[in-house]
Amino acid sequence: xxxxxxxxxxxxxxxxxxxxxxxxxxxxxxxxxxxxxxxxxxxxxxxxxxxxxxxxxxxxxxxxxxxxxxxxxxxxxxxxxxxxxxxxxxxxxxxxxxxxxxxxxxxxxxxxxxxxxxxxxxxxxxxxxxxxxxxxxxxxxxxxxxxxxxxxxxxxxxxxxxxxxxxxxxxxxxxxxxxxxxxxxxxxxxxxxxxxxxxxxxxxxxxxxxxxxxxxxxxxxxxxxx
Amino acid sequence: xxxxxxxxxxxxxxxxxxxxxxxxxxxxxxxxxxxxxxxxxxxxxxxxxxxxxxxxxxxxxxxxxxxxxxxxxxxxxxxxxxxxxxxxxxxxxxxxxxxxxxxxxxxxxxxxxxxxxxxxxxxxxxxxxxxxxxxxxxxxxxxxxxxxxxxxxxxxxxxxxxxxxxxxxxxxxxxxxxxxxxxxxxxxxxxxxxxxxxxxxxxxxxxxxxxxxxxxxxxxxxxxxxxxxxxxxxxxx
Numbered sequence: 244x245x246x247x248x249x250x251x252x253x254x255x256x257x258x259x260x261x262x263x264x265x266x267x268x269x270x271x272x273x274x275x276x277x278x279x280x281x282x283x284x285x286x287x288x289x290x291x292x293x294x295x296x297x298x299x300x301x302x303x304x305x306x307x308x309x310x311x312x313x314x315x316x317x318x319x320x321x322x323x324x325x326x327x328x329x330x331x332x333x334x335x336x337x338x339x340x341x342x343x344x345x346x347x348x349x350x351x352x353x354x355x356x357x358x359x360x361x362x363x364x365x366x367x368x369x370x371x372x373x374x375x376x377x378x379x380x381x382x383x384x385x386x387x388x389x390x391x392x393x394x395x396x397x398x399x400x401x402x403x404x405x406x407x408x409x410x411x412x413x414x415x416x417x418x419x420x421x422x423x424x425x426x427x428x429x430x431x432x433x434x435x436x437x438x439x440x441x442x443x444x445x446x447x448x449x450x451x452x453x454x455x456x457x458x459x460x461x462x463x464x465x466x467x468x469x
Numbered sequence: 470x471x472x473x474x475x476x477x478x479x480x481x482x483x484x485x486x487x488x489x490x491x492x493x494x495x496x497x498x499x500x501x502x503x504x505x506x507x508x509x510x511x512x513x514x515x516x517x518x519x520x521x522x523x524x525x526x527x528x529x530x531x532x533x534x535x536x537x538x539x540x541x542x543x544x545x546x547x548x549x550x551x552x553x554x555x556x557x558x559x560x561x562x563x564x565x566x567x568x569x570x571x572x573x574x575x576x577x578x579x580x581x582x583x584x585x586x587x588x589x590x591x592x593x594x595x596x597x598x599x600x601x602x603x604x605x606x607x608x609x610x611x612x613x614x615x616x617x618x619x620x621x622x623x624x625x626x627x628x629x630x631x632x633x634x635x636x637x638x639x640x641x642x643x644x645x646x647x648x649x650x651x652x653x654x655x656x657x658x659x660x661x662x663x664x665x666x667x668x669x670x671x672x673x674x675x676x677x678x679x680x681x682x683x684x685x686x687x688x689x690x691x692x693x694x695x696x697x698x699x700x701x702x703x704x705x706x
């Protein structure tokens with residue numbers, strides 16, 4: 244178990260060092276998410292629609308779109324110099340590669356989200372601080388589900404000829420339950436209602452997270468096989 | 470595959486063709502002559518005898534994809550890959566038919582081609598998932614990689630169905646409540662003649678599924694055979 248954890252942390256560490264050296268990913272994700280929010284603000288008339296109603300949807304579209312950039316990078320980077328082959332040749336369990344990638348994707352996306360949230364608060368004039376804790380729980384569940392399935396599909400798509408195109412096409416239809424769930428829950432939280440009324444949605448997103456982490460553990464061996 | 474085997478398969482195929490044809494004929498007679506016109510909805514309601522069997526067939530086909538994908542990852546046998554490929558293609562075709570017949574039925578009854586109802590939405594998402602499955606197959610070269618990736622997506626996609634179902638159900642629902650299988654028992658909510666017609670129609674479509682599967686699987690196997698012979702020819706000359 245200890246060995247497994249150190250293998251995972253080695254992969255996460257490697258991703259972080261690469262990111263610290265290049266500083267490519269986080270800034271790109273942040274700016275892209277900002278642009279998505281901006282475009283949506285132009286496309287809906289905020290003087291007519293209530294910010295509380297459209298806000299959650301726009302926020303999550305921004306998270307998912309910029310998250311897709313991160314997912315695309317995560318395995319492509321390995322592909323470029325044949326590093327993926329190196330990773331596979333390491334005498335480690337393939338699930339360690341999956342978990343390492345999952346954690347680094349999750350952490351990158353979470354950092355980006357933490358930067359976006361204050362801007363969202365200012366642009367939409369919504370007070371997030373009043374219900375920060377339930378909001379963070381919703382964001383955690385949603386981001387975890389997105390990364391669980393996204394990491395699996397990104398490892399799969401990285402070997403295709405048209406990988407940047409195929410990843411969103413494969414990923415988005417499967418993400419529908421989690422998108423509906425988190426947007427609903429975020430709306431509930433921002434309206435100041437307690438999250439305990441939405442236990443069914445919490446259960447749904449949590450089971451999405453668990454199912455896809457489980458499926459990924461079972462199938463990752465078949466994907467990372469050359 | 471030897472030539473004897475192919476002949477044998479063709480004979481079986483012929484019986485299936487005739488059987489499917491006969492049941493379809495019976496279903497047509499039942500739909501257009503035997504069954505009375507529904508009181509409130511009128512003649513357009515007859516589209517139900519296509520709409521529901523198509524939906525059943527596509528769900529069944531996707532279930533077969535799921536089972537064959539698991540079996541492929543387990544046994545690593547090309548046979549299962551062929552089955553899931555063929556089944557996914559048939560499923561997508563009939564899912565498209567569901568999405569086409571649905572609006573035709575909905576326009577006169579609901580007054581709109583499309584409403585964002587739970588079952589419509591989930592069928593559309595299902596269609597998107599399996600179209601992306603077929604795109605994945607088209608994107609990768611033939612071989613073990615394509616088969617493995619497709620199998621993973623076949624499993625992931627099918628496991629998503631219950632989650633999608635509940636999420637869009639809680640999102641909103643308009644569709645007529647289930648009539649054939651209700652809490653009071655099977656077939657209580659519907660006239661017996663309508664139920665019989667629907668039954669025949671379901672039978673006909675299920676037979677059609679197996680017929681199409683047979684044809685598609687044979688085609689795919691012959692393709693493999695041609696590839697093998699080509700390679701043999703190249704290396705021997």
